[in-house]
Amino acid sequence: MRAMELLQGHPSRTLVLQNRGVETIMHSLVAIVDDDESVRDSLPDLLRHLGFDAQTYSSAEGFVESGAVGETDCLLLDVGLPGMSGPDLHRELLRRGCSIPTIFITAQSDRSLGTRLVAEGAVACLFKPFSDTALLDALTAALGTGA
């Protein structure tokens, strides 16, 4: 799969962190990967207001091809994506050693899915529609205090 091939050439995330220093934490880059328009439209404003940088992608392949994998500090990942699914992307990133803190967001209602994903290493799994406070809590857990 194309996404896999692209992951081969990226530097590991730990290196990037060290290069950036403390400033990175102040403006952590959150990548939003969701194929739903409403979600991609509404989240960046909120995240920026909360003090994060935000980038949106409509597919896992889009995210990987963008080259921003190494710069992403936190991943807001939809479960159901066209092509490679969210969990698959997460597993592949882990396999490659790219352990970006990942918060899953999903429109599905199966609560056991959340438990499974967290067991696989996700920071949290939020079920749509989720409140902005719930999102902030998850981001704090992923990155420490925000702005």
Next chain:
Amino acid sequence: MILEPSTEDFAQLLGCINDLVSVAGLPAIWSRDEPRQIGATVLDALFGILGLAFAFVRLNDPEGGPPIEMSRVAPPLGEIARPRDLAVALGLSSDVRAPRPLPKSELQLDGARFRVASVRLGLQGDVGILVVGSQRLDFPVRTEALLIQVATNHAAIGLQRARLSLAQRRIAADLDERVARRTAELSAANEELRREIAERGRVEEALRRSEAFLAQAQRVSSTGSFSWCLDTDRIVFSEELYRIFELEEQSTVTLEQIGTRMHPDDAPLMARLIEQARQIGGNLTYDMRLRMPDGRIKHTRMFGNVIVLPDRRRECIGAMQDVTLRILSNEALDKARTELAYVTRSMSLGALAASIAHEVNQPLSGIITNAGTCMRFLAADPPNVDGALESSRRTIRDGHRAADVIARLRGLFGKSYVAAETVDLNEAAREVISLLSSDLRRQNVSLVLELGDDVLAVAGDRVQLQQVILNLVRNASDAMSDIDDRPRRLRIGTEREAGDRVRLTVQDVGVGFDPSAEDRLFDPFYTTKSDGMGIGLFVSRSIIERHGGLLWAASNAGPGSTFAFSIPCRTEGGSSATRT
């Protein structure tokens, strides 16, 4: 001179009386009345008593047959053994009808001379003739002649008796024979009668079996038969028909009574039936409902035929079948089918509910996030009013999206009427585009509009057609959402087709679709979007088909796909309200 009898004469007379007594005793022997026996004993008696040289008797057959001839001969005449030979010698013709002269009194036989005495038997000599002969020259003396006469008389009497007896026996035998014959005839007649009775019994048995068979057939098929005399209105019901009508068996049935069993709504049918039978005749078939006193409804089918009897009376004979069970089971079957169809459509209700929740949760999520953002903007110091406005705008848009999803779903399960209004497809397309313009711009979709000038109006439901256009444009836009190496060009075109049709085409340069999935594209719940419900194209096709049109997809020569629909302009396209 008185001659005193001499001792010799006396002895002769005594001897004669003795002989006479002997002869007189002869009849006692003749117990059997047998002519031969009589003849034989007479011959023997005379032969013995008179010491004859020969004795011959011929007894005639009263019925004209050959006479009985018997003889006795003394040794000198041993050669003439047979009676016939003796008869010939005596000159007796064998023909009984020939004149019968008595033989001469003297005869020469074998060189010897004999004296012959002949006596006729019977009053007219018709019984027979006796001839005796002796070598004594003085034969017969008076006593001998007397003896012969007496013996002959006795013989004649005996023979008469024998004849009578024979006649009697004959009559008796005849009678017996007649009786036997009669008895045999009666026997035969009796036998015939018995056979007839047995046959009758068999026929009756067969009739009983046939009737039982018929009654059974009627019962099993819930069919009763009837006859109705059109002139007298006399009605006869079969057992089963009484049961169908729930009337007392064997009771008199009248038209009024039947009327009371009719369903009130079918009373006109019965009136029509009666009129048709009386005025037109022929074959009648009616489906009628009966109503029992306790309210139960029975469905019946009646077959009748009006016939004209030899005496000009008209009769309607027919059968009536209780088809309630069949009607009810058909209704139940229809109901079950409808339910099954409904359940089949709702079969993936669980999955559908999940899909619905999934689809609706997306815009809801947007609404809540946007509203939260809006509050934070307003709570900031200073308040970010522009940001708040933008968040609010997005909230409203997401709300509409949610409503949109619901509306699409209703199309799948609800009854939709195609409102018959005149729709300008170009205008409808422009409205949809204006609705989506901001979204398309945001997604960097460059729109190319090629709306034909000669596109005629179509008859249909504007909102539903716009729904279809919206669906196609959104799909096209989504298909290009990951395309970055070329402009995201979306072409919408309308043109007039041959046969007074209008075609609308939506063309993109997106990811396209798998050719093997082409026929599945329009299936319900088919989606390439992981969170898509897959009902968009399914519903769109239903809408177009209700308009009498076609919706199809094709891969482009280059990248992307083209979706198009074509609907007729004329009224037969979809002017009548059709129910899905």
